[in-house]
Amino acid sequence: MQDVGYIPLFLALVVSxxxxxxxxxxxxxxxxxxxxxxxxxxxxxxxxxSLAAGALYYSLITNxxxxxxxxxxxxxxxxxVYRLSAFWAGNDGSLLFWGWLLSxxxxxxxxxxxxxxxxxVPYSAGVVMCTLAFFLIISLFIANxxxxxxxxxxxxxxxxxxxxxxxxxxxxPLLLAGYVGFTIPFxxxxxALLTRRLxxxxxxxxxRWTLIAWLLLAVGNxxxxxxxxxxxxxxxxxxxxxxxxASFLPWLVGTAFLHSIMMQRRRGILKIWNMVLxxxxxxxxxxxxxxxxxxxxxxxxTFAESPALGVAFLAFIGISLFGSVALLYYRSDELHSxxxxxxxxxxxSTFLLNNLLLVGAAxxxxxxxxxxxxxxxxxGVKTSVGxxxxxxxxxxxxxxxxxxxxxxxxxxxxxxxxKNLVRNFLWPTVAxxxxxxxxVVLGINNVAAIVGFVVCAFVLFTILSEGIRxxxxxxxxxxxxxxxxxxxxxxxxxxxxxxxxVHIGVLLFAMGVIxxxxxxxxxxxxxxxxxxxxxxxxxxxxxxxxxxxxxSKTTVSATLSVSNSGERLGRLxxxxxxxxxxxxxxxxxxIKSTLIEDLYVILxxxxxxxxxxxxxxxxxxxxxxxxxxxxxxVGALVAFWPERRRRQERTARDGEDV
Amino acid sequence: xxxxxxVMRLNRLLPSVLVLFVLSLVPLQVYALTVSEMTKQFICxxxxxxxxxxxxxxxxxxxxxMTNLVRQRVEQGKTEAEIVSFxxxxxxxxxxxxxxxxxxxxxxxxxxxxxxxxGAAIIYIVIKKWVRRGRAVEMTTSDADSTEHDxxxxxxxxxxxxxxxxxxxx
Numbered sequence: 001m002q003d004v005g006y007i008p009l010f011l012a013l014v015v016s017x018x019x020x021x022x023x024x025x026x027x028x029x030x031x032x033x034x035x036x037x038x039x040x041x042x043x044x045x046x047x048x049x050s051l052a053a054g055a056l057y058y059s060l061i062t063n064x065x066x067x068x069x070x071x072x073x074x075x076x077x078x079x080x081v082y083r084l085s086a087f088w089a090g091n092d093g094s095l096l097f098w099g100w101l102l103s104x105x106x107x108x109x110x111x112x113x114x115x116x117x118x119x120x121v122p123y124s125a126g127v128v129m130c131t132l133a134f135f136l137i138i139s140l141f142i143a144n145x146x147x148x149x150x151x152x153x154x155x156x157x158x159x160x161x162x163x164x165x166x167x168x169x170x171x172x173p174l175l176l177a178g179y180v181g182f183t184i185p186f187x188x189x190x191x192a193l194l195t196r197r198l199x200x201x202x203x204x205x206x207x208r209w210t211l212i213a214w215l216l217l218a219v220g221n222x223x224x225x226x227x228x229x230x231x232x233x234x235x236x237x238x239x240x241x242x243x244x245x246a247s248f249l250p251w252l253v254g255t256a257f258l259h260s261i262m263m264q265r266r267r268g269i270l271k272i273w274n275m276v277l278x279x280x281x282x283x284x285x286x287x288x289x290x291x292x293x294x295x296x297x298x299x300x301x302t303f304a305e306s307p308a309l310g311v312a313f314l315a316f317i318g319i320s321l322f323g324s325v326a327l328l329y330y331r332s333d334e335l336h337s338x339x340x341x342x343x344x345x346x347x348x349s350t351f352l353l354n355n356l357l358l359v360g361a362a363x364x365x366x367x368x369x370x371x372x373x374x375x376x377x378x379x380g381v382k383t384s385v386g387x388x389x390x391x392x393x394x395x396x397x398x399x400x401x402x403x404x405x406x407x408x409x410x411x412x413x414x415x416x417x418x419k420n421l422v423r424n425f426l427w428p429t430v431a432x433x434x435x436x437x438x439x440v441v442l443g444i445n446n447v448a449a450i451v452g453f454v455v456c457a458f459v460l461f462t463i464l465s466e467g468i469r470x471x472x473x474x475x476x477x478x479x480x481x482x483x484x485x486x487x488x489x490x491x492x493x494x495x496x497x498x499x500x501x502v503h504i505g506v507l508l509f510a511m512g513v514i515x516x517x518x519x520x521x522x523x524x525x526x527x528x529x530x531x532x533x534x535x536x537x538x539x540x541x542x543x544x545x546x547x548x549x550x551x552s553k554t555t556v557s558a559t560l561s562v563s564n565s566g567e568r569l570g571r572l573x574x575x576x577x578x579x580x581x582x583x584x585x586x587x588x589x590x591i592k593s594t595l596i597e598d599l600y601v602i603l604x605x606x607x608x609x610x611x612x613x614x615x616x617x618x619x620x621x622x623x624x625x626x627x628x629x630x631x632x633x634v635g636a637l638v639a640f641w642p643e644r645r646r647r648q649e650r651t652a653r654d655g656e657d658v
Numbered sequence: 659x660x661x662x663x664x665v666m667r668l669n670r671l672l673p674s675v676l677v678l679f680v681l682s683l684v685p686l687q688v689y690a691l692t693v694s695e696m697t698k699q700f701i702c703x704x705x706x707x708x709x710x711x712x713x714x715x716x717x718x719x720x721x722x723x724m725t726n727l728v729r730q731r732v733e734q735g736k737t738e739a740e741i742v743s744f745x746x747x748x749x750x751x752x753x754x755x756x757x758x759x760x761x762x763x764x765x766x767x768x769x770x771x772x773x774x775x776x777g778a779a780i781i782y783i784v785i786k787k788w789v790r791r792g793r794a795v796e797m798t799t800s801d802a803d804s805t806e807h808d809x810x811x812x813x814x815x816x817x818x819x820x821x822x823x824x825x826x827x828x
Contacts, residue, residue: 242707387755
């Protein structure tokens with residue numbers, strides 16, 4: 001099977017280099033025949049990489065343990081689903097997956113029907129093919145998943161048991177797809193610079209590409225957080241680990257980009273800034289791909305690979321950064337904005353401030369992530385930059401971002417009139433103040449938490465009041481009931497109201513973060529069967545401990561019965577797995593989840609005499625993280641949904657008008 | 659009066675944002691010292707980079723050793739500062755979950771906010787320039803302080819939605 005994987009991969013490299021060259025040359029000369037050939041070779045490279053990917057899948061499914069990659073990440077007892085997921089469980093496979101995804105996106109990009117931006121396609125396809133060629137070089141010469149062993153091992157080493165979780169089936173491919181997805185907007189930006197087509201055209205083309213990459217990255221991170229929460233067993237969902245940070249960075253700058261392109265489209269400003277943002281986003285995505293594979297920063301996630309890989313990635317980032325910035329510099333004269341404004345207080349200024357804060361948050365996370373290296377270089381002293389730093393620095397920045405997003409909703413474009421401001425701010429402010437009073441009356445004395453909740457609530461109310469006002473206004477204009485007026489409102493401008501839904505998702509998520517990080521409590525106890533421990537209003541009675549043997553592992557499970565304020569809630573089973581192929585046991589936590597709080601039970605260890613140690617946490621509002629995540633996804637899909645049907649309708653209606 | 663109000667609003671907003679930033683630099687008060695509160699401040703030294711309190715890696719043998727050291731000292735009634743300095747002495751500064759706010763380390767704490775403030779200053783100057791450019795146009799257009807009644811809101815909304823249909827997203 002080696003050659004079936006290796007040869008197509010090599011041919012794909014040749015073909016993609018040819019395609020990139022022909023796209024640039026054909027684009028320059030305006031030669032249709034060349035462009036046609038470039039397009040065909042782009043498609044051919046996708047087919048070839050798919051063949052290679054198919055070969056790897058075949059090796060994974062058939063337990064071809066002579067393949068070093070298959071032997072390292074699977075074993076005979078692994079279920080089919082996880083054998084398939086081993087494709088991206090290791091460094092070599094995940095890099096091939098990166099290239100494969102990019103080639104698929106490239107095909108979609110060149111085959112897409114477009115009314116606008118056709119002239120941009122050759123150069124952007126050229127940029128994409130250059131990126132693809134880089135990843136193929138890596139897959140062929142540095143991290144080849146088709147290496148053969150000189151012998152056939154009887155069984156593989158098996159997948160890291162921590163990765164045997166549904167979340168792991170989705171988290172890596174979605175995250176990678178997000179990283180890969182940002183290549184397309186970057187490529188169009190470069191194409192716009194190269195072709196001097198610097199109007200709104202490229203923004204129209206890339207909006208949905210950016211949105212889907214952004215969404216995939218968001219969902220990837222949400223799955224990662226969920227996986228960490230249910231599988232890692234420390235009760236948290238985000239550890240500010242360098243690799244987590246690396247996947248958060250392009251998302252933050254991508255968020256800024258998605259917002260600031262609205263400014264360019266509506267007001268013709270921030271043209272250079274938008275270019276800068278997409279250049280940063282793309283390079284952060286590559287950096288994120290690289291950090292997982294480097295030993296530059298210590299992290300639990302890293303694959304620990306050869307230094308050649310690091311050199312190759314740094315060289316690629318260097319070239320792409322230098323090239324794109326130089327290009328931007330040469331075109332900067334043609335990117336002047338036609339800005340004019342009527343007031344300091346306007347939606348534009350809140351957008352600009354929010355853009356600044358998003359990039360500022362990304363900068364602080366980048367700085368914190370790399371500070372251990374900086375510190376060691378400057379002072380020769382090793383430091384750690386962990387959650388206390390990121391929470392203290394980013395907490396207020398994120399709160400300010402949320403607050404501004406609410407203010408932004410209430411302020412019109414160009415300028416804000418005073419009476420308007422007062423009227424728009426009145427009800428959300430009143431509602432937020434009432435909430436603050438309720439929180440204080442309920443006995444919450446953590447100022448930071450109260451401020452956080454009140455800000456989130458204020459913004460939530462502004463979005464709701466915007467929706468209500470819009471619905472009422474629409475109903476008055478057309479004879480229909482409130483429900484269809486509301487639906488009509490959302491459908492009439494899906495990007496806008498989808499965006500608001502995303503904001504609501506973020507707010508719910510933020511409330512979950514505040515609740516679970518400020519009000520969590522924990523208790524540890526060593527008890528024998530029959531004994532109880534209590535935490536908050538919960539009483540947990542330890543019933544029994546069991547042992548199960550399966551082919552691949554021994555499971556030790558502790559059963560506890562739980563009651564809340566005297567009311568029985570049922571049983572929880574906390575477990576530890578001892579896998580045969582892996583030295584270290586895996587903790588399977590037991591979680592009882594409600595909308596208010598999660599009861600989170602960790603089986604820590606046990607003695608010969610039956611004494612068992614438990615760590616129990618109460619994590620308030622964690623459910624809202626996942627609910628917020630779902631709302632965010634729905635909102636983003638609403639904003640993403642194509643407009644074709646509406647355009648046809650409009651053409652039909654315009655026809656009637658004539 | 660209208661313009662004054664606007665200026666006031668901006669002036670009121672900026673300090674509160676500033677206060678939020680400054681607040682974040684003030685360390686949080688610790689009321690009653692528990693083992694968990696202390697282990698949240700340290701990084702497990704086995705190389706896993708996790709916060710000691712969160713480290714669940716079975717292979718981290720040093721985790722239990724560190725936790726026991728914390729427990730002993732908490733039980734002996736040592737203060738937070740004493741425990742911290744003991745750990746820094748034993749493992750070096752890298753044992754702290756975040757760099758102490760002094761000396762060179764201040765750069766990592768201050769630079770993000772300094773950068774954001776610098777950015778805000780640039781934005782202020784840029785918008786001021788745009789507003790000055792816009793004022794010239796404004797002379798010919800309508801009064802800035804006109805109230806927007808329901809009907810006007812409806813008209814604006816309809817216009818914005820129509821605008822969207824013809825010009826795409828915003």
